[in-house]
Structures are given as structure tokens and as C-alpha cells.
Amino acid sequence: MAQQVSFLLYGAYGYTGRLVVERLVSLGLRPILAGRNRARVEAVAREFGLPFTAFEITDSTAMDAALKDVPLVLNCAGPFRNTFTPFADSCIRTATHYLDVTGEIDVFHRAAARHCEFINAGIMVMPGVGFDIVPSDYLACYVKTRLPSADRLVLAFGKVDSVSRGTAATVLDQLGRPGLVRREGKIAEVSTAWRQRSFDFGNGPELSITAPLADVFSAYYTTGIPDIECYVALPCRVSGWALKIAHRFIRPQWFRGLLRRRLQKQDKAGPDAHQRAVGNSVIFAEASSREGQRVQAIMRGPEPYTMTALVAAAAVQCTLDGKARPGFQTPSPTFGAALISAVEDFEVEDLE
Numbered sequence: 279m280a281q282q283v284s285f286l287l288y289g290a291y292g293y294t295g296r297l298v299v300e301r302l303v304s305l306g307l308r309p310i311l312a313g314r315n316r317a318r319v320e321a322v323a324r325e326f327g328l329p330f331t332a333f334e335i336t337d338s339t340a341m342d343a344a345l346k347d348v349p350l351v352l353n354c355a356g357p358f359r360n361t362f363t364p365f366a367d368s369c370i371r372t373a374t375h376y377l378d379v380t381g382e383i384d385v386f387h388r389a390a391a392r393h394c395e396f397i398n399a400g401i402m403v404m405p406g407v408g409f410d411i412v413p414s415d416y417l418a419c420y421v422k423t424r425l426p427s428a429d430r431l432v433l434a435f436g437k438v439d440s441v442s443r444g445t446a447a448t449v450l451d452q453l454g455r456p457g458l459v460r461r462e463g464k465i466a467e468v469s470t471a472w473r474q475r476s477f478d479f480g481n482g483p484e485l486s487i488t489a490p491l492a493d494v495f496s497a498y499y500t501t502g503i504p505d506i507e508c509y510v511a512l513p514c515r516v517s518g519w520a521l522k523i524a525h526r527f528i529r530p531q532w533f534r535g536l537l538r539r540r541l542q543k544q545d546k547a548g549p550d551a552h553q554r555a556v557g558n559s560v561i562f563a564e565a566s567s568r569e570g571q572r573v574q575a576i577m578r579g580p581e582p583y584t585m586t587a588l589v590a591a592a593a594v595q596c597t598l599d600g601k602a603r604p605g606f607q608t609p610s611p612t613f614g615a616a617l618i619s620a621v622e623d624f625e626v627e628d629l630e
């Protein structure tokens with residue numbers, strides 16, 4: 279029987295927001311849909327027979343009014359660099375739990391810095407309940423459990439076949455920023471493609487480079503491991519050195535403008551149903567210790583946007599079921615395997 283639980287989903291008419299709405303409805307949940315464009319929210323709400331509201335994130339009065347009677351908001355409107363803080367402020371004022379699907383490391387940083395404020399308000403703030411970071415957070419926790427003495431963690435993400443316009447715009451926003459790794463528990467700036475390493479994601483060795491992914495920040499909270507590097511597989515046969523040189527010579531502002539204009543012309547909002555059905559995702563994790571011990575595992579799962587809808591909806595369900603913990607939280611320590619269990623075709627294999 280359908281559950282009549284009310285919570286807010288902001289960014290409902292975006293590519294990802296809409297996928298999450300579909301999943302939530304299939305679970306019998308009835309979110310109040312929201313976004314800044316009334317006509318576009320209303321269209322999605324009518325399609326699914328759901329209540330809706332519209333407000334700008336700059337209108338704190340309207341945001342407070344929308345949040346004050348719900349226990350939870352799931353924010354799917356990114357770049358989250360722009361939307362996180364207004365929501366965090368309003369969630370504190372209205373005692374509302376907060377989830378989002380960001381993969382932006384800055385947002386995690388900002389959320390963690392306000393941990394005490396969230397505790398005082400009695401709310402949980404958990405960014406990243408999508409493809410990044412739910413499966414990688416689970417995998418980090420998994421290898422740490424296999425090697426409790428680990429003091430070094432490597433996470434590597436296989437190629438993603440197709441990304442949404444919103445993801446591309448968010449990545450563009452980050453272009454030209456320094457690389458980041460974690461050293462002795464602290465975030466350290468490094469150059470672009472600082473380290474290169476090959477990983478076998480299932481099709482032989484693929485050159486990958488270090489990248490400032492959210493897990494550099496979050497995996498420390500999840501595992502306590504002080505040294506963390508994240509890698510992404512290069513999309514084509516470009517060497518890491520070529521990338522370093524290109525990064526040096528392309529003026530990021532100019533380059534971003536050009537790419538943004540190209541992006542606006544792209545008619546597809548994101549991978550279509552067929553691409554989502556045939557796509558997959560692969561993440562590799564390695565934990566090692568100073569004593570020379572090492573464990574490795576690989577996770578295979580569905581296409582990233584499909585995964586995002588599944589795990590974000592599971593995070594909503596867990597929060598509504600009373601499993602939230604006040605403060606800035608990461609998924610695995612809070613919800614255990616509950617989020618990843620919502621993904622049927624998900625497997626973890628021990629390599630070493």
C-alpha cells in the first residue's frame with residue numbers, strides 16, 4: 279500500500295530529479311515536488327499526481343515556508359555550490375533533514391564545517407546520496423573493514439559513457455581548479471593529473487589520473503584513513519602528461535565559456551533509457567598499510583544515473599524511517615549497506 283509520507287524534492291524537473299521522482303513514486307512515496315520554475319514543476323507534478331510548490335533559493339521566506347512542515351528535503355538542483363548554503367540555512371531554521379546528490383568536494387567541506395550547527399538543530403545533513411558517493415563510500419568502508427590497519431586508500435572510477443547536461447555544467451564549473459588529495463588527514467593541493475596509474479576495470483589496464491573527487495573529503499569521515507587519492511579513467515587515449523600541458527595553456531575562463539556555449543546547444547538532457555539500461559559503472563578500491571599489507575576490491579553496478587535514482591530514493595526511505603543521525607554524515611556509517619542493497623545488480627569482488 280502506498281505510504282503517505284510528505285517530504286520535499288527540489289530540482290524535480292531536472293534530468294536527475296525526474297529520475298528520482300520516478301523511483302520514489304515506484305516505492306509508494308509521495309514527495310512534494312519543487313523547483314524555481316512553477317510551470318515546469320507543475321508539469322512533472324501533474325504527470326505523477328503529486329503536490330508541488332515553487333520558489334527561488336534566494337527567497338528564504340518562501341524556502342522556510344516550504345520546509346517548515348516537512349521532515350526532509352532532497353535537493354537535486356546543482357551545481358550545489360550555488361544551492362547548498364541556502365538550503366542548509368533554511369534546514370537549520372526549520373529543523374529539516376537535508377540530502378542531496380552532489381559530487382562537489384566543496385559542498386562536503388562546507389557541510390562538515392557546520393557539523394555542530396546541524397547537531398544543535400537536531401538535523402542530519404548528508405550530501406552525495408547519488409552515484410558519487412554512495413557506492414564508493416560503501417567500497418571504502420568495505421576495504422577498511424578487510425584491513426583495519428589501513429592508512430592509505432585509493433579509489434578509482436571507470437569511464438562513464440554519457441553524462442547529463444547538468445553534470446557537464448557542474449564539471450565545467452570546477453575546471454581549472456587545483457587537484458586535491460588527502461595527506462595525513464588534511465586536504466592537500468596538487469597539480470592536475472598529479473599522479474597517473476593504470477587500473478583494470480574489466481577491459482585491461484586503463485590509464486587514470488588523480489582527480490579532486492568528493493571521496494577525497496568524505497572517505498576520511500567514513501574510514502578514518504588519513505591518506506586518500508581518487509582516480510578517474512581517462513575518456514580516450516590521451517596521456518596524463520598531455521592533459522597537464524593542456525591544462526597549463528588553456529585559459530580556464532575562455533575555455534569554460536566556449537564549452538558552456540556548446541553545452542547549451544546539446545539537445546539531450548542526459549543518457550536516454552536505452553543508454554541507462556545498457557550502461558554500467560565500475561569502481562576499484564585499494565587499502566594498504568605501512569606494514570606492506572594490501573587489499574583490493576572492485577564494485578560493478580548499473581549505469582550512474584540509474585544508480586543515483588536507486589540510492590537517493592533509499593536514502594530518503596532510511597531518513598523517513600528514523601535512521602538519520604544529527605550532524606554532517608556520510609552514507610555508509612549512517613545507513614550501513616541499506617542504500618546499496620536497493621541496487622539489485624550490484625556486486626563487489628575481492629581482488630587481493
Ligand SMILES: NC(=O)c1ccc[n+]([C@@H]2O[C@H](COP(=O)([O-])OP(=O)(O)OC[C@H]3O[C@@H](n4cnc5c(N)ncnc54)[C@H](OP(=O)(O)O)[C@@H]3O)[C@@H](O)[C@H]2O)c1
Nearest residue numbers: 292293294355356357379380381408409410442444445448
Ligand atoms: N553525485 C552524483 O553521482 C550525481 C548524479 C547525478 C547528478 N548529479 C548532479 O546533480 C546536478 C543536477 O544534474 P542534472 O543532470 O539533473 O542537471 P539538469 O537536468 O540541468 O537539472 C538541474 C536542475 O537544477 C536546477 N537548478 C540549478 N541551479 C539552480 C538554482 N540556482 N536555483 C534553483 N534551481 C536550480 C535546474 O533548474 P532550472 O532549469 O530552472 O535552472 C534544474 O531543475 C548536477 O550538479 C549534477 O552534477 C550528481
